[in-house]
Amino acid sequence: MPSMLDAVVVGAGPNGLTAAVELARRGFSVAVFEARGSVGGGARTEELTLPGFRHDPCSAAHPLGINSPAFRAMPLERYGLAWLQPELPMAHPLLDGRAAAVLARSVAETAASFGPRDAGAYRRLVEPFLPHWDTLLRDFMSLPLTALPRDPVLLARFGLVGLPPSTWLMRRFRDDPARALFSGLVAHVIAPLGGLATGGVGMVFALAAHARGWPLARGGSQSISDALAAYLTDLGGIIHTTTRSSGSTTCRPPARTSSTPRPPRSPGSPDSGAITTTSGTAPPPSRSTTRSTGPCRGPRPRRAPRAPSRSVRAAARSVPRCGPRPARAGRRTRRS
Template sequence: MSAYEVDAVVVGSGPNGLVAAVTLAEAGWRVVVVEAQDTAGGGLRSEETTLPGYVHDMCASNHPMAMASPAFRALGLEREGLAFAQNDIPLGHPIRPGESGILRRSAADTAAGFGADEKIWRRVMGTFGSRWKQLGRAIGNPLRPTPDLIALGATSVWPTTWLLKALRDERSRAVLSGLAAHAIVDLRKPAAALVGVALGAFAHGVGWPVAVGGTSSIADALIARFTALGGEIITGTRVTSVDRLPSARAVLLDTSPRDALRIAGHRFAPSYANALHRMRYGASAYKVDWAIEGDVPWADPALADAGYIHLGGTAEQVVAAERDVAKGRMPDEPFLLLSQASMLDPTRAPSGGSAFGGYAHVPFGFDGDITELIERRIERFAPGFRDRILARHVATPAAMEAHNANLVGGAIDGGVPDLRQLLARPRLSLNPAETSDPRIFLCSASTVPGPGVHGMPGRLAAQLALKRLG
């Protein structure tokens, strides 16, 4: 008889925790997942926060990384009914009212809209996009470099502002700056362009789809697979110490470094605890969702068919906004990331309405109210937008953290992915999931390869646990 009550306990049920749990359960382990909130899913939750029938994603919305992730592709969650929806235009970037850069699934069609930059866009983004499977594997485990990862690094490890100097067309420059801004760092610093080039490549390779029914459908599929394998999920239970968990061969923490210290700090060596203490968190998200009548009345009709909108203006304006946020200043014109999910997935809103929403980048822990500023900024590019608002729901950085403790200070990055913390996450190690305790593993976005709905930290942590303890 086993000396343990279960084989593994996973603390936290975000995408990484659930992928870890499924990976272990498929290997025959008895696994329990413990979640502090009343609903499992972490950043994969969707709720009717504005009006009945209008489904809004509480964090992640459009999912290029989920489509390209080796973890999700290996699981084959379509067997649990998971489906994605998208169209030919993953992204639109309004530069000024009536004028936008458009990123299409086809790299050639996209490049054709970028004038003097047609050749360079096709050569760089088109090449990486055609190799999206190899790129997904490389990014999924970047501590073991492949030729594709080396090529990506050689192309884009530089500051985004350096790459922008190689582009001459205002539209391609704006689109690249908006893609890179997903890193939520000062774009004058190294490495942010890695995020931009990868996201652009995945747009051409797999698109930027939404999960049909809401992002929670991804969590539902993972939970269905896990429970079918005999796994158990306990919700509404905040873990205060690993010592109070069921006895297990392994404990996997899908938590922030801050909560990992709170839960298991007494089990860690001082050097590892110090590495967790040193983790720096990036800028915060200020999220607003709207139930609107009809569609967003964009001044540029091409934006009506874009699944995602980067409302940032010119490349110079995006760089300035991200610089201000990184320095702790609230920009006059914040960078907005907006999802038109119900345009891609009509099940998210009643007929004649739209579930629209997204977030602004704001300084870490920002506690002000910028709802009016955000709506005024959208109104400039979509005249009449405010007249169509039926209801809104605001989630400040504090509210984001209250809904998901991994979003420390409202930061959605698990730790700012700058050059140092891109690989030393939370410390430099070929096995970033390992802690100083051989039975405790960290499997959150605070480990390599970092943030995004791709499940790779969970998969890598589970594989390491199986190798070490299985």
């Protein structure tokens, strides 16, 4: 490892690995430190029930992964990542045994599953934005806005729909199937459904399904992290697992001797990347009990705990009591 790194990333989840790859692609030296024994974080796959049954304990479907401009610029397929598209992105079985509401690639099929009273409302909600999905996506992925949006009028129109709470948006629907499925979309934000901009979360996931689907990674979500890690090491990045960081300090980096980033190191060179497993704790930087006003600031306060959530994992050949339509879906949600 170089004696002086340009960047250190704590956490080898998909976000940390993506940040490290983006830096390494631009010629910066990067090291990633991960407390667990393997990379993955929220995109990992484990055997949690029976041998041979692989489960994604966190993220499973990746509508924004396949849509990500960063992922689309990386040759992750060369490192084993393959996307699988289920016939239906999502289904929501209803507790009374009625046919499930489905989120299909087709707007028409999705609307039809809601019944005649809500089909038109759903089409009027998503169809104006679907042809402009790529433009909206680029603005979403650049938040907080660092430049003017590509289509300010379009973004303003979307804001009128997406900024209010999802509970307001669901007033457009009269029956349970549409409300239940839209609640399942919004629940991905892990926040109260009445929160500000939660309606936009549901809209983004619905539009993503209609535009490019909700794909699964072949072999589980771990395949995404493994592909990112392999690409990073080829770019010269270094990954340390089983290494816990005990503190953090935000500092201004030292001035570079040249305004031109270093060229990427070739695989096999002394500074080329590798995944190493080490035991112990990464030495913490110097810390102060009060926040200073100089170039280095003290540790940030801990995040507030997230809203509680539940998941059920089972080894099964099929999902029971769901009917034929949910069996075609890559993801099923259910309210209790």
